[in-house]
Amino acid sequence: MDDATNPLPVVALTLGDPAGIGPEIVARTLVDPGLPGIVRCVAVGDAAALRRGARACGFDLTVRAIDSRETPPDPDPAVVDILDTATVTDEDIADAMPWGRVGAPAGAAALAAIRLAVRAAETGMVDAIATAPINKESIWAAGTEQLGHTELLGELTGAAHPDTMFVVGGLKIFFTTRHASLRKALDLITPERVDAAILAAYDALRVFGDDDAPMLAVAAVNPHGGEGGAFGDEEIEILAPAVERARARGLDVVGPIPADAVFHQGLRGRYAGVLSHFHDQGHIAAKTFDFDGTISVTVGLPILRTSVDHGTAFDIAGMGVAEYASMREAVRGAARLVRYLPKARDCWAVR
Template identity: 45%
Template sequence: MTARQSIKAKPRLAVTVGDPAGIGPEITLKALCGGILEDVAELLIVGTASNLQQQAKRLGIDKEIGLDAAASVLKTGARITDVPISSSSGFECDYGKVSAQCGEASFRYLQRAAELAKSGEVDGLVTGPINKESWRAADVPYVGHTEALADIFKARTETLFITDKLRIFFLTRHLSLRDAIEQISVEKTTSMFLHAKSVLHKFGLDNPRIAVAALNPHAGDGGLFGQEEINILLPAVERARNEGVAAFGPLPADSVFHQGAQGEFDAVIALYHDQGHIAAKMMNFLGTVSVTTGLPVIRTSVDHGTAFDIAGKNLADSTSMVSAIKLAAQLCRAR
């Protein structure tokens, strides 16, 4: 077996633990338990080692995974990539609270993981949840992961949610609903159809069927409830078809995601953040994985936030992190 074949069989993934004040470190450490990921990928856990040691001990899993003060390689084979924050031995986090220190920490974890990807030391990234208010408190100049990675890699990035058979692309992301509606245009929607086709082609789908969700109730009912379907979305569908995309819609948002989940469409374009998030998370909250498309490396993420309300209470479920790691490994092998 060649070195490259070995990498494809067991990709190397950098896993950032996210905001230390949230559930990111907890779900990352819990994901290492039970050996369920040992044959999936080689994992480099990117975080502050002293904090991870404290959290593993608090969770009562430090001995199970082999994480103590001297450990850099765990019993599972995962490695700790230490990113010291201030005085690392004294690094503390106040669970469930916005913190500039934790915002800085989670951003530096992402930067380190991106460096590993750029240097070819890892094949993909898996990111734990960050708190956007903590990033702002730390003067991080990005709204979130996707925007930061787009700048770091100088790439056009888009967001794709995958949950079971349902794939959702997002026309807009972190905008108010009013601003998101203003961003919808024929050109932007047509471009998303083409982007979605290109991404799905890399997934092995030669002629994917892609639908766009409507903005208004009942897809506008012929203009009774708004003109966006007539003036923007229908022309975009026609343009996409003229450029070789099997494009459909606009279809009522209360139906099209169900149709996608049933396999009638290979992907659905959501027009704004909550339109797609609600559909995916109602279907499978813990099993939904976010994929950043357009990067030169694979990047997946859990689909939930820092869950400050349960941080530090040993209540977090690691299913989404396990799913994100498994999907990242699968996508790396398929490249």
Template identity: 55%
Template sequence: MTRNVLALTLGDPAGIGPEITVQTILQVAGPNGPARAVAVGDPVSVKAALGVLGLDATVRAVDSWDDLPAEQEGVIDVFDTGVLGDEPVGWGVVDARAGQAAVRSIEVATAAALAGTVDGIVTAPINKEAIWAAGSTHLGHTEMLAELTGSKRSNTMFVARGKKIFFATRHLSLQQALTKINTEMQVTAIDEALRALRMYGTDEPCLGVAAINPHGGENGKFGTEEIDSLAPAVAIMRERGHNVVGPVPADSIFHQLFTGRYDGVLSQYHDQGHIPAKTIDFNGTISVTVGLPILRTSVDHGTAFDIAGQAIADPGTMVSAYLAGAEFAPYADRIRADFEAHA
């Protein structure tokens, strides 16, 4: 049986990405792992990470997805993107070369996923200042992937302890996020969350919709977003036959999620969903970008320049992202088909 292949991008080579990627491949991937892992980036960055970690492994450069060499224990295969050559970047600094290397690794891995020569990509963190210094105009991974794949709308799905959290709004101030809330966008967000739940293995999902205001607004005494936008959207989706519950006060809904009442929750703004996920399982929470024609899982933290190159970065989230990628890789064809159906 052919093993699924995952492309693991190194992220910003000045950050902790190479360290946590190397540890992930050596600890849980390898010939006996649930999916084949190939690092994507510059071999010099992998060698630098091995050096600071004090690990003994062979770095093997590959240049073709169609003719990967046989897996070997203690060997890290690296699809060489050819940016840095033999000149590594320094640890923990914003560097345009590092930004260029990070961007190129994403481009190469995404192209392979679009071509179907890998079953998904797992991304280590990038630094926005570094990619901007390299000439990129993207705000981050998600925006870059949307452009590379031709996706007009993508969103984030957090997976924490097997439960999924979605976001009606993401990188906006709280004040800006509230201006975006209306019935139409809620219907769209609920529909996308339900599609993602089905796509990733839940055939008849139950979705909870988080309220915005304390106590769900107390019938308008503490705000009217629930009355004006959230409850009407839930009613519309229930009339369409979907199992949607809400709006449920945010101080209760995440406890209910993790104790099994829902398969997923739609949070209304960035921190409303991030805080409970990262509190209950910081190292185990991973991010999946939904709405793309490819599978992409990711760590949910940054480059940690302050500890890069010190061999103290915890690889837990990268390990979780790889394991989730291996779990979801069999759905790669389903993900592509859903994208084409809704393009």
């Protein structure tokens, strides 16, 4: 229960791209009956976009703008709170941000919501951020050169090396490379990059866990872990030496372990985390096990941010049929991880 001595964590839900499914999945999450008593949710973005998203879902919601966490929640579940960026009006939204369309106004609205949410997290108005998906073409059209949420959050907080951690089934999954073609990713798997990825992943395991010596498994790149060099030598030349260097530093790191086994073993509890080496290696493992239950956490930040693990789904935006389970789980995950926020601030304070 929320009381003066044990207040609920406050999580800000950004609306994402207003032309995508973000406003719909946020609206559904705000009225989810399983969240009160666990977390207080506050939307961030255009009130007009949230109202439109709610209407698409068949909800008759009252959207109340607030400017303080001290404002008590309305007892009426049909009243939802928002930090309103007010970039568009109800009268203009259909023309300025049509459903399912790339556009600078939608990108600018998404950026405004992210900036406001970060300020709210930095000042303590909210405890964490859970982000709905944005469209890269739209935010680029609005003027940013950043690739996406992770890079934007690094820029806004001053964090030097923000990165992605997936949480699924109790396992944490990390990435040596992310948004690169497979051909390029293999070239990016260098001793220096793997060393840095291991250290970053280990820091994150310590921050977002209760074990000071968690076990991190390093996945192999090649089939059967390279089969002694017959199927590739990355394991011999790069990965195994990196594991040995990490162990020499006193870190409990093992591997390289064939990728067709390491995620299964991790999900069975053998490891606290797995370092994967390219985007789909980790994504496929997590999403096949639990697509809706996989949440993304941005590590390396002095604030807490979780996210859905899907995109804007322009093809179904505005239809009211978007599944919101991933957004709900991002909020639940943020609420669970809030207790580790002091450790995150200590580890990743901007100096």
